[in-house]
Amino acid sequence: MIWFLIPVVAVLALAAYAVGLAVAKRRFAGAKPHSRPQQHGYYALIWVAVPALAIIILAGIFSGPVSQNLVSAGLPEAVQEMEPFRRDAFLNDARLLGEGQRPFQTWDAPFDTLLQSEAARSASIQRTLLWGSIAGALIAAVLGGLLAFAQIGPNMRARNRVETWIGALLFACSVVAILTTVGIVFSLLFDALRFFERVPVTEFLFGTQWSPQTAIRADQVGSTGAFGAVPLFAGTFLIMLIAMAVAAPVGLFSAIYLSEYAGPVTRGVVKPLLEVLAGVPTVVYGFFAALTVGPAFREFFNGFGALLVGGPLDGLGQYLMLVQNQMALVAGAVMGIMLIPFVSSLSDDIINAVPQSLRDGSYAMGATKSETVSRVLLPAALPGIAGALLLAVSRAIGETMIVTMAAGLAANLTFNPLDTVTTVTVQIVTLLTGDQEFDSAKTLAAFGLGLTLFLVTLLLNIVAQRIVQTYREQYD
């Protein structure tokens, strides 16, 4: 692999810095230079590192596909005429053998000899590509360095050029995140489209039946599957609503307590404790929900139901006595507890950021603490708090572990918090774990769900930003 060149280029770049510094100092003798010698050093460093790194990265990304294309372009006719999947397997084995590894299968004549020759060809193509890119990178480094050294002089605007390069570097870093997101969307989109070829979009978006089991073989007895995602989204939103009903008031009020009411000692103790909650892995919350909260809630409802049985609310009593461990309420409540530190720590920072002058102004008008909080601080902090709550909502929608363990798997279309429900994320997990074949509607459904979930959270975020902006215009 070519990546081993990176430390080499780093060493070369550092050397270029030192040389550039020395050259600059020598050439500046007497004159008043435009830029400091260090900046000339950095300039040389950039010219050595950037072109070489660009070549290394391009080679690292494209040498695989390029060598594959070259190998398959020159395949003997016998191989070209193979079925596509056998040809791919043959190519793969040739590559492995060329790299000195064991091929996956044994090939019959005449392919055993062909394999040997193709392996040799594949190895030589890869070698050529590798050495070519190494040479390219080193030459680029040397040429870049020479170019930079040649330019060093009192009148060269090294400072400005280095600043431009730094700007470009920072821009590149910010683009990485965006490009990754775009890549994720496209990979989702590709498989989701394959899914929607099998299941119509309308059935997926508006169907109320979710039962993704399909027959794997033609002779198998099984349902053809139903892919209506409504129950999943209903379950997701039910659990999100329960979680926010717990997390929003408790988190917000504890933030208000911490920032406005608590003394420094209380604050010093309570705030870290709250933040410990944020460090608990969600799987721990998951079994807390499944093993502690679930049974406790069930016993409570069963006991309450037993009291009602025989009375005027007999039907309700009968129902409550049958409530199970797994229900939306348990998952939602525990998820809410998980989100409390998230909401409170963000809101606390936001409330603290409200200028002290507003507090002073309110107190000087004779307002009490609670009047100051409700009439001045909260309105001023509202855009930030709305943002914090919407962040919590998207965490609630994306959260998987707690719901997997505490909400159940049955895709019921219900708004009854005592029923078992299932969420989009849970279904994605169950669809993609275990042995799957990647062209059944069942597996591809995961991508359909993923894409829809992505679009929903995207929409939420856009709405959130709109809200925040509207308030910001009013308050700044």
Next chain:
Amino acid sequence: MKLPFFRSPDGREGGTTAEPTADANRRDETVLPQGEAASEESFTPTVTAPKAPVGPTKIAARDISVFYGEKQALHGISLDIPDKTVTAFIGPSGCGKSTFLRCINRMNDTIQGAKVTGQILMDGQDVNARSVDPVLLRAQVGMVFQKPNPFPKTIYENVAYGPRIHGLTNSKAEMDGIVEASLKRAGLWDEVADRLHTAGTGLSGGQQQRLVIARAIAVNPEVILMDEPCSALDPIATAKIEELIDELRERYCIVIVTHSMAQAARVSQRTAFFHLGRLVEHGDTEEIFTNPRERRTLDYITGRFG
């Protein structure tokens, strides 16, 4: 004895005799409660009688010391502040003038570790007494800060803030009247009448500061404290505020902290000079600026230090 800090929630009780003022036509006579007249209780001012026509003593500080934790910020300040007068506090940064100002409406209560000893008598009542509720005290003693701090609300809601929290009105019409009268008295009405329901933070710095003054006078206070109200403003806005201060003097006891000698000379009738947490000298502004008794005062006002 009548406790001035415990008036009924609508703030209408107490003296309603308003002395005629020059700008009577600018006022809303029917809606806005008139400024309470000075309390009948007599108590003798201890400061030498000033030459300028100033009102009776409104606030009498007796041996005030303030500690922030271990650090003593004020050392035994005794000072009488007359009513219907502008009193300026001058002195170099950190000399304690703002600290003293904040004692008058007990804003030091909101600072952790601050301790105040001594007495501040307002109309003869100790503001630090246990029976005095700072919330009601602050309704009587308005405050304007260095940086304009309008709340993130509309202009209307900013002015209505005090009357709302103190329950001064019973109807929307009454509230409209208070808002209009306060904005008129703060000289802002003409500039904002057509946009009362836009954000107060959208005004210019000078307008914001007048909005804050309107907010302070909307609860009909007796005293207005101003902590360097013009230090963040340009000269034109400053001139407007100073003009306003001069008008407000007819109704209120005004105390202003300022770093500008010229401003103190322009707006105040009385001046107190603070240095290193002590009150060095106080008296008529004219006297302080033309014929100070203390060497340090002379040095400060002539710009030799500070």
